[in-house]
Amino acid sequence: MIRLVARDLALAVRAGGGFGLGLAFFLVVTVLVPFGVGPDTARLGAIAPGLLWIAALLACLLSLDRIFALDREDGALDLLATAPLPMEGIALAKAAAHWLTTGLPLSLAAAPLGVLLNLAWPGHLWLAASLLAGTPALSLIGTFGAALTVGLRRGGLLISLLVLPLYIPTLVFGADVARRGAEGLDPTTPLALLAAVTLGCLAGLPFAAAAALRVSLR
Amino acid sequence: MSLWSYANPVRFMGATRPLVPVLGAVAAVCILVGLAWGFFFTPDDYRQGSTVKIIYLHVPSALMAINAWFMMLVASLVWLIRRHHVSALAARAAAPVGVTMTLIALVTGAVWGSPMWGTWWAWDPRLTSFLILFLFYLGYIALWQAVEDPDAAADLTSVLCLVGSVFAVLSRYAVNFWNQGLHQGASLSLDAEKNVADVFYYPLLVCIAGFVALFAALVLLGTRTEIRARRLHVLRLRERMADA
Amino acid sequence: MTLRARDLTVGRGGLPVLARLSFTVEAGRALILRGANGTGKTTLLRTLAGLQAPMAGEIAPGRDAVAYAGHADGMKAQLTVAENLAFWAGLHGLRGIDAALDAFALRPLEDRLAQHLSAGQRRRLGLARMLVTGRPVWCLDEPTVSLDAANTARFAAMVEGHLAEGGIAILATHIDLGLAGDTLDMGPWRATALDAGAPA
DSSP, rough: OHHHHEEEEHHHHHHTTTTTTTHHHHHHHHHHHHHOOSSHHHHHHHHHHHHHHHHHHHHHHHHTHHHHHHHHHHTHHHHHHHSSHHHHHHHHHHHHHHIIIIHHHHHHHHHHHHHHHTTHHHHHHHHHHHHHHHHHHHHHHHHHHHHHTTTTHHHHHHHHHHHHHHHHHHHHHHHHHHHHHHHHHHOOOHHHHHHHHHHHHHHHHHHHHHHHHHHHHH | OGGGGGGGHHHHHHHHHHHHHHHHHHHHHHHHHHHHHHHSOOOOTTTTTTGGGHHHHHHHHHHHHHHHHHHHHHHHHHHHHOOHHHHHHHHHHHHHHHHHHHHHHHHHHHHHHHHSSSSSSSOOHHHHHHHHHHHHHHHHHHHHOOOOOOOOHHHHHHHHHHHHHHHHHHHHHHHHOOOOOOOOOOOOSTEEEEEEHHHHHHHHHHHHHHHHHHHHHHHHHHHHHHHHHHHHHHHHHHHHHHHH | EEEEEEEEEEEETEEEEEEEEEEEEETTEEEEOOOOOTTHHHHHHHHHHSSSSSEEEEEOOOGGGGEESSSOOOTTTTSSSHHHHHHHHTTTOOOOOOOHHHHHHGGGGTBBBBGGSSHHHHHHHHHHGGTEEEEEEEESSSTTTTHHHHHHHHHHHEEEEEETTTEEEEEEEESSSOOOOEEEESSSGBBBBBGOSSSO
């Protein structure tokens, strides 16, 4: 499993792997926001936590259909399925690789980008913490969505439709942590709920993704 | 003879053939009687005036919107565990009915909310939950339509329905956490007298019975259509084989 | 080790392609599948590899004994030849990739990215992967496509070496590789409309 994660990481950082695209997308969206809502710093500061969360979520969504599609095209998914690695392990490894290449860099980049949107000071740390706790759930849910659509020719658009409603609880709790942090309130309750969502996804979704993969492969 | 014997498509088709028109008639009578009773023979509410009468559409459709998803969940489980094709097709047939019920509940809710709350839409937890349910229905239907192989489509949508149910419940609680709402409390429960006076309660029950019958009739009709479509699919495949 | 298939019915998209097929392959023997396009060679190989379930019948031993090579080789363009082989060797719990490199004279290409290989070189890489799986039963679908005469001979030698060690190979191919084994013609096992069963 670690080998599969390592291979996916190597593929992502080499030429044409698409690493950094999500990060660039995150940056561009953040820069575009003031053009849409105006340069008023108070207003920007008020919407910054939720906006950065939504931008991070969309950046995550961007790379979901690559999770299995590339391996499916070149036949590697068939070979992985015959390798002595349970399908659940494949799903978990794929989610881990996706998180390491999107969720983790997004979490680290969010705090500096918060400066652009006038996020109040302690909010930066809580934003980063909430993304660190929440983006694994986004990757796991996304892997499930990718497993559902891997056999389809036009899976890219469908995956958004399937995955976005599933993202709602993560977004609600995650953005609330960042918002409370920025407003100087105690964010531990939503943070605990966010962690619970992530752990629940970790416990259950690899099995659902593996079930979907088995169906898609046959 | 166990209930499962009706999972045999032939037996199912035979048993449900007379049921569809009967249920349809029951639905038509109940809904017409309930609506007429509710609209013309009940007094206006002392606070809400005549706007309260939209309750006869709003509450039954909202109930059926949730019950349809619940039925899909049960049918999906039956398909995954016992591999009865009728079950998978019934889940498929329930989805368009469920999404329509959700839409009716949302629209009537907006119409009701406009004079009561002074706004067509508020990000109230219940309204938001129904909007989320609507999105879940859309995804489910889109997945059914996207997968060509019928059995694979049934498997994938069933898994989605199970995972989606967990997340739908989760979203309900998340949304409650996110915004305490202005929606009035449950207007229907076992101690209904406390919430809704008898004069409103009985026509409402008739309307609900009508919606249940309507739902059952539409799902049976849809399932029968799906079974016929599946037979057609198999016949086409066999024809292709005979040609090859 | 013996590969046995009993009363096997395999199909695509819910439609049977081959029906009630039985065969036995002893250790050290090859089985060549012959038949026109669309007769179910690929479907049979995928079923033997456990990538799809048989519609009926039994296969022994199961999928854990089978290594499969299909039309797409699963090699990553951005990884070198050695990295690709090392990845699959690692997944299958093996360390050495030397034998695989030598079998197809890939050593001079060891550090070249797979995207810079020619079609034939790439094919050799894909087939060399079979050696790092350590599995006794090989299922090969049209393995000699885009191989020149010299490399077809190398491939035949690789399969012979595998058979000599007590392995089994099942190949869908039109070329006579001179392997010790039998030929199975798909024609008589074609599924008919009757095998599709009554419409549900």
